[in-house]
Amino acid sequence: MNEQKKHPMDMLKSHLEKILNVIPPGSKIYFLDYPLYTNVGDLLIWKGTEQFFEKHDISVKARYSVINFPNDLEIPNDHIIVFQGGGNFGDLWKSHQRLRELVIKRYPNHKIVILPQTIFFKNKNNYNKSKRLFNKHNDLHIFARDKQSFKRLEGFSKNIYLSPDMAHELWPLKTTANPSKNVLYLLRQDKELNKNVEIQPDRIKVTKDWINLLTTKDKKVVQEIREEYKRLGVSDAASWIKFSDYLIDKAISLFSNHQEVITTRLHGHLLACLLNKRNTFYNNSYGKNVEYYNAWTHTVQYTTFVKE
Structure with missing residues (x-):
């Protein structure tokens, strides 16, 4: 009897095991730059990352976001500094x-790991300046999220690797909802908006973006948590972990109520894949989406990428 063919999403999830060569099971880490904001895509990355840590007995001793990282933080030498991917x-x-850049300068003797990232610089001077700084660190490890990013990281470190996004660790996401609506349009409206993408206007009844998941009350709660964390330098993120789970559940519910997703967001595409849902995927402003599709999710049969 032939072995049942492995699902492409299982294979993508298994790729993440390579990270254990750099962050071994049982490691003690400080986790930096977790998303203390409402981009559900980044929250999915974070949740996948935390699930990966838990599965492999990687102990997170402290968590800090970009808004509450302390100026005088002392990190034990035997702890690895790990950055959120994205x-x-x-x-x-x-x-x-x-x-x-601050952490790389401040902790020259610590092992530093940057989880899977897409690399993009608009300004060549900024690119070269960052490259010189990163290259000075002797124990820096960077995971690129696509082949173009891997090439762009040449000269940043001797330790560059290729890996899919950490959200794949969440596979498979389960839902009990029966889709009652046809198509969900999740279209980004921020600085990564691709103005060259044209989606037939007469096909669009209602469009959404991640921000539309938040009620007025939700926005107030987010602001209160951010202010508290910034003021107190909170390092456990307990209240934000709980609230971000609520936001992810809202996103899963929204997607589950639709038969198909059409999106210009990478994690609109990935959330659909995690839910085993048919989706059509368009590029962002600088090619992140097509690079990711070409590197990884072109193997997922229920996904279609629309070239410009």
Whole structure:
């Protein structure tokens, strides 16, 4: 009897095991740059990361976001500094890159690991300046999320690896909902908006983005947590972990109520894949989406990528 063919999403999830070569099971870590904001895509990355840590007995001793990282933080030498993955490595989302550069300068003798990232710099001077700084660190390990990012990281470190996004650790996400609606349009409206993408206007009845998941009350809660964490320098993130789970559940519920997803967001695509849902995927402003699709999710049969 032939062995049942492995699902492509199982194979993508198994790729994450390579990270254990750099962060071995049982490691003690400080986890930095977790998303203390409402981008559900980044929250999915974070949840997958935390699940990966728990599965492999990786002990998170403290968590800090970009808004509450202390100026005088002492980190034991036997603890690995680990950064959240995502799509903010470069000069488009500057606060996150500033934190990485600060930590690399401040902790030259610690092992530092940056989980899977897409790399993009608009300005070549910024790119070269960052490369010189990163290259000075002797124990820096960077995971690239696609082949183009892998090439762009040449010269940043001797330790560059290729890995899919940490959200794949969440596979498979289960839902009991029976889709009552046809198509969900999840279209980004921020600085990564691709103005060259045209989706037939007459096909769109209602469009959403991650921000539409939040009620007025939700936004108030988010602001209160952010202010508290910034003021107190909170390092456990307990209340935000609980609230971010609530936001992810809202996103899963939204997706589960639709038969198909059409999206310009990478994690709109990935959430659909995690739910085993048919989806159509368009590019962002600088090619992140197509690079990820070409590297990894082109193997997922129920996904279609629309070229410009």
